[in-house]
Amino acid sequence: MEASQRDRRCGGRPRREGDGPPGEGDGLRRQGVDPLPPYTVRVSARARRVRLVMSPAEGLVVVVPRGFALPRIPQVVAEHAAWIRRARRRLEQQARRAGALPDTALDADDGLPRWLLLRALGEAWAVGVDAARGRPAATDGLADARSVPAGLTLAGQVWIPAPLVRRGPVGWAPFLRRWLAGRARAGLLPWLERLARERGFRLAGSSVGCPKTRWGSCSAAGHVRLSLKLLFLPPELVEHVLIHELCHTVHLHHGPAFWRLVHRHDPRAAEHRRRLRGAWSYVPGWLRPARSIGPSAADRGMGRPLP
Ligand SMILES: [Zn+2]
Numbered sequence: 204m205e206a207s208q209r210d211r212r213c214g215g216r217p218r219r220e221g222d223g224p225p226g227e228g229d230g231l232r233r234q235g236v237d238p239l240p241p242y243t244v245r246v247s248a249r250a251r252r253v254r255l256v257m258s259p260a261e262g263l264v265v266v267v268p269r270g271f272a273l274p275r276i277p278q279v280v281a282e283h284a285a286w287i288r289r290a291r292r293r294l295e296q297q298a299r300r301a302g303a304l305p306d307t308a309l310d311a312d313d314g315l316p317r318w319l320l321l322r323a324l325g326e327a328w329a330v331g332v333d334a335a336r337g338r339p340a341a342t343d344g345l346a347d348a349r350s351v352p353a354g355l356t357l358a359g360q361v362w363i364p365a366p367l368v369r370r371g372p373v374g375w376a377p378f379l380r381r382w383l384a385g386r387a388r389a390g391l392l393p394w395l396e397r398l399a400r401e402r403g404f405r406l407a408g409s410s411v412g413c414p415k416t417r418w419g420s421c422s423a424a425g426h427v428r429l430s431l432k433l434l435f436l437p438p439e440l441v442e443h444v445l446i447h448e449l450c451h452t453v454h455l456h457h458g459p460a461f462w463r464l465v466h467r468h469d470p471r472a473a474e475h476r477r478r479l480r481g482a483w484s485y486v487p488g489w490l491r492p493a494r495s496i497g498p499s500a501a502d503r504g505m506g507r508p509l510p
Contacts, residue, residue, distance in 0.1 A: 244276060253279055257290035315368060315375055316487055319361065319383070321434045323441045324390045326358035330379075333362035376489055380413055380431070387411040387431040395427060395445050402468055404449040413490075418444045418479070421451035435485045443475035 242263040250268040253276075257263050265276055280287070319328040361382055367374035392409050399406040407425035414420070418436075419429045427448045433441050446468045454461035466472045483491060 242280060244273065246271070255280075255283055255287065255290075257287065263287060314372055314489060315363070316379070316489065319379070319434075319487075320352060320355060321358075321386060321390070322355065322437045322485065323434045324358075324386070325355055325438075326386075327352065327355040328358050329360045331360050331362050332365050332368050334365045372489060380490075383431045383434060384411050384413065387429065387434055391429050391431075391433060391441070391445075394441075395429065395449070398442070398445050399449055399452075402446075402449065404452050406449065406452060419448040421448045421455065423455055425452040427452070432486045432490055435487065435490075436482050437485070439471075440475055440479055440482055443469050443472065443479065446472075 242265050244265045244267060246269055247266050248269055250266050252268060253271065254266040255263065256266060263280075265280065267273070267276065315332075316330050319330060321328065361379070363375050363378055367378050388411050391411065395409050396406065398404075405425055406427060407422075409427045409429065411431050412428050413431050414428075417430060418433055419427060421427050427445075429444075429448070433444060436444075447465055450461055450464045450468065453464060462472075469475060
């Protein structure tokens, strides 16, 4: 068993680990916002009784002996919700110490992100549920500077109205997308405009969008449109994308002259292009298209003129 795994045999008392306030998450459950976490059920010939296992790779797994009444499982999971939350938090702490923060560890049980890690701006925003207008209530207690990944500062908390959270992703995802678009307009567009001024590019205009696969695009008129998903990328990769799009204001193609210009403005362009191919892993799952995105598709999409 990995060091990061935690077992719990049902029937015993939950272990007291002292990490997390008592009653944490109660507010959410009372409102019916946060029912049961997703889990995998595994029937084991060797298991003598039910066990809950939490691991980074698989999340929550419910191991049951053969012949166990499967309809009882939701009840078993519900009874151990407090332990599940503590185990998740321990995994997050371990992931932070290891310098990795898998998306799954950051998302709440219903897929609602707990954090928005805007690496481009060096900001971490905690996500909370606003139970009543003007009265912040239920959170996971994570809006805490100690929980912020290294290199980012706790910028604040984003409150999502509880009715939107109750509707699931169709409720909260558009809300968060609008919020992110605002951060991108405030943080990315001035960056692009400053870069254009400093490097002598003629930028006709700029805007923010949320295209499926492109990080940005540039129109024949010299209007650059940036994806709000850039917010999640490290600053050096964002700057590379900004330079890429600004170079399209000179060359609206991906020919040798275009790449010479890119490399002149970004001496580490080759490294940045390579890293950009894996950069989708920085973007939270709820913002990625349902189908997996090939790196070449994302790369090809860059800088095409807007229709
Ligand atoms: Zn391009």
